[in-house]
Amino acid sequence: MSYTYRQTYEPPSGRSLSQWHIVPATLVVCATGLLLGYRYSADHPAAGAAAMPLWGFLLGLMTDWGVAHIAGILILVITALLQQRINYHATLIRTSTKQPFLFFLLLCSTHMGFLPVTPASVAMLFFIPALSAFLKSEEPPESARVFNTTALIAAGSLIWIHLLWFVPLFWYGMYKFGFLGAKNLLASVVSVATVWTLVAGWCYWVQDYTALTVPAAQLADAGISFSQDLTSRFRWMCVAGIFLPTLFLSTYVRLQFFLGPLRVRKMFSFFFAFALYAFVLLVCFGKHYFTDFLYFFYMPVSLLLAVYFAHRQGGIITFLMYYGFLIMMFFFVLVQIWVV
Numbered sequence: 001m002s003y004t005y006r007q008t009y010e011p012p013s014g015r016s017l018s019q020w021h022i023v024p025a026t027l028v029v030c031a032t033g034l035l036l037g038y039r040y041s042a043d044h045p046a047a048g049a050a051a052m053p054l055w056g057f058l059l060g061l062m063t064d065w066g067v068a069h070i071a072g073i074l075i076l077v078i079t080a081l082l083q084q085r086i087n088y089h090a091t092l093i094r095t096s097t098k099q100p101f102l103f104f105l106l107l108c109s110t111h112m113g114f115l116p117v118t119p120a121s122v123a124m125l126f127f128i129p130a131l132s133a134f135l136k137s138e139e140p141p142e143s144a145r146v147f148n149t150t151a152l153i154a155a156g157s158l159i160w161i162h163l164l165w166f167v168p169l170f171w172y173g174m175y176k177f178g179f180l181g182a183k184n185l186l187a188s189v190v191s192v193a194t195v196w197t198l199v200a201g202w203c204y205w206v207q208d209y210t211a212l213t214v215p216a217a218q219l220a221d222a223g224i225s226f227s228q229d230l231t232s233r234f235r236w237m238c239v240a241g242i243f244l245p246t247l248f249l250s251t252y253v254r255l256q257f258f259l260g261p262l263r264v265r266k267m268f269s270f271f272f273a274f275a276l277y278a279f280v281l282l283v284c285f286g287k288h289y290f291t292d293f294l295y296f297f298y299m300p301v302s303l304l305l306a307v308y309f310a311h312r313q314g315g316i317i318t319f320l321m322y323y324g325f326l327i328m329m330f331f332f333v334l335v336q337i338w339v340v
Contacts, residue, residue, distance in 0.1 A: 022102075022322065023098060023102065025323070025326060026102045026105075026106055026326060027102075027105075029106060029109075029110065029326050029329055029330050030105050030106055030109040030110070031109075032330065032333065033109040033110035033111075033112075033329075033330075033333045034073055034109050034115070036112070036333055036337060037069075037109070037112045037114075037115040037116075037333075038069050038115065038116075040112065040336075040337050054158045054159045055119050055122070055158075055159045055160070058122065058159070062116075062117065065116075068116035068117055069115060069116040071116065071117050072114070072115050072116035072117035072121065073115075075117060075121050075122060075124075075125065076105065076108055076109060076114070076121065077105070078125065079104070079108075079121065079124050079125065079128065080101045080102075080104045080105040080108075081101060082125075082128040082129070082132070083100050083101060083104040083128065083299065083302065083303065084098070084100045084101040085128075085132055086100065086128060086131060086132060086135070086303065087100040087303060087306070089132050089135040089136040090135050090267045090271070090303075091263075091264060091267065092264065092267055092268060092271075092303065092307045093306060093307055093310040095310060097306070097310050099305075099306035099309055099310055100302065100303050100306040102306075103302035103303070103305045103306050104298065104299065104302035104303075106302075106326075106329055107242070107298045107301070107302055107329070108295065108298055110329045110330070110332055110333045111291075111294070111298075111332075111336075112333070112336050112337075113290075113291035113294070114291065114295060118291060118292055118295065119159050119160035119292065120160050120162075120163075120289075120291070120292035120293070120295045120296065121295060122156075122159050122160070123156040123157070123159045123160035123163045124156075124295065124296070124299070125156070126152045126153065126155055126156030126159075126163070127152075127153065127156055127163060127166065127296075128299075129152055130149045130150070130152035130153050130156075130170075133145070133148070133149045133152075134149050134170060134173060135267070143183040143184055143186075143187040144187070146174075146184045146187040146188055146191075147187040147188070147190065147191045148191070149170070149188075150167065150170065150187070150188040150191040150192060151191040151192075151194070151195060153166065153167055153170070153192070154191055154192040154194070154195035154196065155195060157192075157195075157196075157215075158195070158199070160292065161215035161216075161218050161219050162218070162219065162281075162285065162289060162292065162293070164192065164219065165219075165281055166277075166296070167188065167192065168277075169273075169274060169277055170188065171185065171188070172270070172273060172277075173270050176266055176269065176270050176273075177266060177270075196212075199211055199212065200212060221285070221288055221289075222284045222285055222287075223284075223285065223286070223287030223288055224283060224284065224286060224287060234335065234336075235290060238332060239279075239282065239294065239297075241328075242298075242301060243275075243279055243297075243301075246275060246301050246304055246305070249304060249305065249308040250272050250275075250304055252308060254268065254272075268307070271300045271303055271304060272300075272304065274299075274300040275297065275300040275301055275304060278293065278296050278297040278299070278300065279297055281293050281296075281297075282294055282297050309321075309322060
């Protein structure tokens with residue numbers, strides 16, 4: 001049994017894409033995207049969501065253009081580091097690698113819509129710790145732990161209300177890992193209700209219900225954006241250019257894990273479902289919240305890309321594919337300057 005496990009699950013031996021000459025090349029492209037984003041991005045953090053309980057306060061701290069960009073870059077780097085931590089808990093890649101960090105940083109730093117900072121990028125700082133707490137336990141968690149995990153999602157929704165749309169993803173994860181019981185489901189619902197009941201109490205105290213009415217309107221503000229303008233076409237071409245290869249690579253990796261540990265196969269299935277779910281939300285809410293949902297779509301996609309490259313030998317084809325991806329993302333930055 002142990003022999004089969006080693007032959008079917010351990011990545012092939014060979015040069016790793018995390019070697020010293022791969023990491024600097026990726027960071028150069030990331031730095032280029034961030035610098036050009038600072039130079040050409042035209043919008044200060046949008047005040048459209050300022051009615052959210054915490055986002056308005058954060059906007060007040062980022063009135064300076066430079067401070068806003070520095071904050072956005074720091075949030076992006078911290079989120080990429082947390083993405084690296086996700087792989088540690090999910091155990092999809094068991095070799096020493098920086099690829100989950102690099103792919104997330106690469107995808108996000110080369111998209112100018114994420115700069116200087118968005119509500120979704122701040123909400124992600126709540127989402128990833130909740131996901132880590134959800135994944136790191138190999139035993140079914142107690143209801144109290146499910147309550148605390150979902151409470152992080154509810155706290156993040158005070159900044160970006162659409163984070164609540166990812167609570168059903170946690171329910172699917174509980175079902176996938178075999179602990180979607182009545183107590184855990186009730187605990188997740190009660191945690192969200194508790195946070196927003198406190199918000200309702202505060203609204204009643206100040207006799208201003210804007211912090212409830214505006215988020216409720218935003219939560220239901222769905223709209224599919226397939227307009228014929230050049231910017232919209234370019235956006236969807238980029239999403240398709242990431243999503244379709246991810247489907248292919250996911251099929252390849254699924255075959256790699258076919259005889260692997262059951263928990264690892266469940267983890268991979270969960271992140272693949274995460275990518276599909278985020279893509280559906282991106283389509284449904286793309287008219288007004290395209291960039292925000294794209295940020296969450298990149299989270300599972302970057303991890304799936306990292307798994308694919310980590311389980312291939314570091315031969316010439318793999319290196320050409322990786323450098324080809326770097327070149328594509330570099331030109332993606334340049335085209336955004338021209339189109340947007």
